[in-house]
Every structure is written in C-alpha cells, then in structure tokens.
Amino acid sequence: xxxxxxxxxxTDDAPVVRAGRLPRLLPQRPGGGxxxxxxxLARHGAPPSAGWDERRRDELIAEVGRSGLTGRGGAGFPTAxxxxxxxxxxxxxxxxxxxxxGEPASAKDKVLLAREPHLVLDGAVLAAHLVxxxxxxxxxxxxxxxxxxxxxxxxRRARCDRIRLKIRTGADRFVGGEASALVNWVGNGVxxxxxxxxxxxxxxxxxxxxxxxxxxxLAHLALIGRYGAEWFRSLGTPEExxxxxxxxxxxxxxxxxxxxxxxxxxxxxxxxxGGAAAPLGGLLIGxxxxxxxxxxxxxxxxxxxxxxxxxxxxxxxxxxxxxxADSCGLxxxxxxxxxxxxxxxxxxxxxxxxxxxxxxxxxxxAAGRSFRPDLLRRWTAQVDGRGACHHPDGAVRMxxxxxxxxxxxxxxxxxxxxxxxxxxxxLPVPARVLR
Numbered sequence: 183x184x185x186x187x188x189x190x191x192x193t194d195d196a197p198v199v200r201a202g203r204l205p206r207l208l209p210q211r212p213g214g215g216x217x218x219x220x221x222x223l224a225r226h227g228a229p230p231s232a233g234w235d236e237r238r239r240d241e242l243i244a245e246v247g248r249s250g251l252t253g254r255g256g257a258g259f260p261t262a263x264x265x266x267x268x269x270x271x272x273x274x275x276x277x278x279x280x281x282x283x284g285e286p287a288s289a290k291d292k293v294l295l296a297r298e299p300h301l302v303l304d305g306a307v308l309a310a311h312l313v314x315x316x317x318x319x320x321x322x323x324x325x326x327x328x329x330x331x332x333x334x335x336x337x338r339r340a341r342c343d344r345i346r347l348k349i350r351t352g353a354d355r356f357v358g359g360e361a362s363a364l365v366n367w368v369g370n371g372v373x374x375x376x377x378x379x380x381x382x383x384x385x386x387x388x389x390x391x392x393x394x395x396x397x398x399x400l401a402h403l404a405l406i407g408r409y410g411a412e413w414f415r416s417l418g419t420p421e422e423x424x425x426x427x428x429x430x431x432x433x434x435x436x437x438x439x440x441x442x443x444x445x446x447x448x449x450x451x452x453x454x455x456g457g458a459a460a461p462l463g464g465l466l467i468g469x470x471x472x473x474x475x476x477x478x479x480x481x482x483x484x485x486x487x488x489x490x491x492x493x494x495x496x497x498x499x500x501x502x503x504x505x506x507a508d509s510c511g512l513x514x515x516x517x518x519x520x521x522x523x524x525x526x527x528x529x530x531x532x533x534x535x536x537x538x539x540x541x542x543x544x545x546x547x548a549a550g551r552s553f554r555p556d557l558l559r560r561w562t563a564q565v566d567g568r569g570a571c572h573h574p575d576g577a578v579r580m581x582x583x584x585x586x587x588x589x590x591x592x593x594x595x596x597x598x599x600x601x602x603x604x605x606x607x608x609l610p611v612p613a614r615v616l617r
Contacts, residue, residue: 201416222300230407249411255396271391277318281397282352290427299333305400317346356525361394375571418444430455432504463507468498471576474583510602511588512548530570
C-alpha cells in the first residue's frame with residue numbers, strides 16, 4: 183500500500199506522507215541504500231527549518247506539544263518539555279542527536295540512519311532552531327558513520343542548513359548512550375553517566391544547556407515540523423500517539439527492524455516479522471533494561487507504555503526479543519546480566535560489586551550450582567536506587583522480571599533438570615573487551 187497520498191501536497195509541491203498510514207520513517211525504495219538529498223526532497227519537500235523565522239519558535243514548540251511526541255530512546259519523556267527547558271536557558275544551548283545505540287539486540291537507530299539520514303539531520307537542525315542553538319552534534323554508531331558523513335556533506339554542498347552539523351562516532355559502551363554519558367563523551371572522550379544535578383538541559387556540554395535527543399525522535403520531529411500535530415496523531419492512541427521503530431529479534435520468522443503503530447497488540451507487532459517461529463517461553467520487551475513477560479499474557483496487550491504496564495513492562499528502546507520455549511530463560515538472563523555487570527562505568531559500589539555479585543549468583547542458579555533465588559531478590563533490592571547512575575536500576579529490573587517469569591524453570595533447576603535443549607545465545611551479547 184502506498185504511503186503517499188497524491189491528493190495532498192507538501193512544501194514545494196512534494197508529496198505528503200499519508201495520515202494514518204505506515205511507513206512514515208522507513209519507506210521502501212528500489213535498490214535500497216541511503217536516501218540521497220534529492221530523493222529526500224522529492225519525498226518530503228524542503229526541510230521544516232527552511233526560511234526559518236525565530237518568531238515561529240514558540241508556535242512550533244507548542245505544535246510539538248500538541249502532537250504528544252515522546253522520546254524514542256527508552257525513557258519516553260515528552261519532547262516539547264525538553265525543548266522548552268533547553269530554550270529557557272540563559273546561555274546559547276547545544277543539541278546532541280543520540281544515535282549511539284549501545285543496546286546489543288537493537289538495530290532501529292542504525293537502520294534509520296542507514297536508510298533515512300537526512301530525515302534525522304532535518305530533525306537535528308530543526309531542534310537546534312527551536313532551542314536557539316548554533317550547532318548540533320550527531321553521535322552515531324560506527325557502523326553508519328560513513329553514511330551520515332556523506333549525508334552531511336550533501337547538505338553542506340546544498341547550503342541548506344544555517345547551523346553547524348558535527349558528526350561523531352559514539353563510545354562502544356552500553357552506558358555510552360545515557361544522556362549525561364553522551365555529553366561527557368562528546369566533551370572529554372569519557373562516557374561516564376551521572377544521576378546527580380544539574381541536568382544536562384541546564385548545564386551540559388561545556389557548561390551550556392544541552393538538548394540530548396534520540397535520532398528516531400528527531401526524525402519524528404522533522405515530520406511534525408512539515409505535516410503538523412494532527413497528522414502525527416492520526417496513528418497510535420490518544421495518550422500515546424504516533425508510530426515507533428521496533429527491533430524484532432529471536433524466534434520470529436524475519437528478524438529485523440519494523441515500524442509499528444503504538445497501541446496495536448503485541449501479537450500484531452510480532453506479526454510484522456512473520457510471527458513466532460516456534461513456541462515461545464518468554465518475551466523480553468524494551469531492551470536489556472526492559473522486562474521479561476509471559477508471551478501468552480503480553481501478546482494480547484497493547485504495545486504502549488499504558489498497555490504493557492499490566493506486566494510491568496514498557497516499549498522502552500523498541501526491542502521485542504522472542505525466546506523459544508526450548509531455551510533456558512535463566513541462562514539467557516545470566517548472560518545478559520554478566521554483560522551488564524561488565525559494562526559498569528565503575529563509579530560506585532552498588533554497580534561494581536553489587537551487579538557483579540548478582541550476575542555471579544544468577545550464573546550459579548542457571549548452571550545448577552545454587553538454588554537461592556531469595557538471595558538474588560534481596561541483593562537486587564539492595565542495589566536498586568543506590569547507584570551513581572541508573573545503570574544498576576535497569577539491570578536489576580530485567581533480572582527481577584526473569585525471576586518472576588521463569589519461576590517454573592528455577593524449580594526445574596532445583597530438581598536437576600533444565601528446559602533448555604538448545605545452546606544459550608538467543609540474545610546477542612558482545613564479547614567482553616578489557617577497558
């Protein structure tokens with residue numbers, strides 16, 4: 183089905199993406215590859231920052247507020263509130279587009295940047311105009327750096343942007359995508375996150391107010407700048423409008439990145455990838471800081487923060503990993519827990535020692551060497567909320583959910599038996615790198 187309505191026209195007579203239809207972010211194009219500047223203009227028309235008039239700033243931020251756009255990087259914070267907070271600062275602010283995607287199982291940001299880099303750069307430039315910034319850093323995974331560099335060069339030749347776009351490669355760390363860690367990486371090359379004030383929106387890069395926004399959020403912002411809040415809200419739910427990119431991984435027929443309408447049942451989201459390729463034993467929803475859920479229960483719920491709250495989950499970073507029933511959920515969780523423990527920024531005891539101990543106890547439980555889930559529950563409670571950043575909080579959230587969902591597997595392990603008949607490895611875990 184075409185995503186373009188021939189009866190609607192946009193800026194410079196470019197076709198408008200049809201309201202209420204997908205895809206919005208990832209249109210199919212013959213030959214694949216990244217959209218060129220010419221192709222981008224043919225689809226969407228001139229960037230929303232073209233002919234910028236600063237008198238429209240408050241009006242456009244209000245339009246973003248009416249759209250209901252929230253961050254697509256995991257936290258889901260209202261985008262307009264971020265824009266207003268940074269724009270209200272006394273100093274000239276900075277924009278950082280976050281495309282680092284340190285989540286090992288996620289590919290949505292890399293795919294978006296590889297296919298539609300100009301849509302993201304449109305959003306970064308528009309965000310800079312909205313907050314009054316003169317430059318925007320676009321920090322991306324090394325896998326797509328050349329593509330984004332080439333897109334930025336096209337724009338310089340076209341002289342279409344009145345701010346400076348600076349492309350950087352992100353830190354190869356799970357914690358590197360957190361806002362304060364990203365600011366520290368751009369500023370001094372050290373990806374250290376912190377949960378202490380001031381917020382980066384008040385005092386970020388080089389002490390200036392800094393807007394850190396996920397690249398998918400910026401792509402949506404670029405579309406809202408062209409087509410408006412009502413167009414954006416023609417998909418999704420009244421409370422959580424729009425669409426989002428989702429990485430579907432594990433036991434599905436066609437693993438990959440898909441664009442899903444917020445609020446459709448989880449089963450329909452999985453159907454985008456051809457549905458489950460085997461009976462399922464669990465769904466990891468939201469990423470490695472997400473939540474394990476029973477597939478039969480979660481499959482019927484709306485894919486939204488409100489809908490998934492019934493199982494303590496959220497769309498988070500846009501990942502749904504399907505675990506086949508003949509895989510051991512404890513073994514998979516233990517592998518991820520060890521990875522997250524090794525990815526500690528090394529700033530506090532709850533993360534350095536607490537996560538390491540929890541990962542070790544979970545490894546013992548998965549291997550049948552120990553049967554003390556009560557100890558694991560106590561340790562996760564002791565770590566939660568006590569770290570120098572939120573890294574341990576996200577890790578123990580995922581581990582606690584595993585102890586709930588895979589309770590029957592814990593009992594089987596206590597009797598010397600395991601449901602896992604295939605080697606662990608459904609969830610990707612990068613090889614450990616000594617730092």
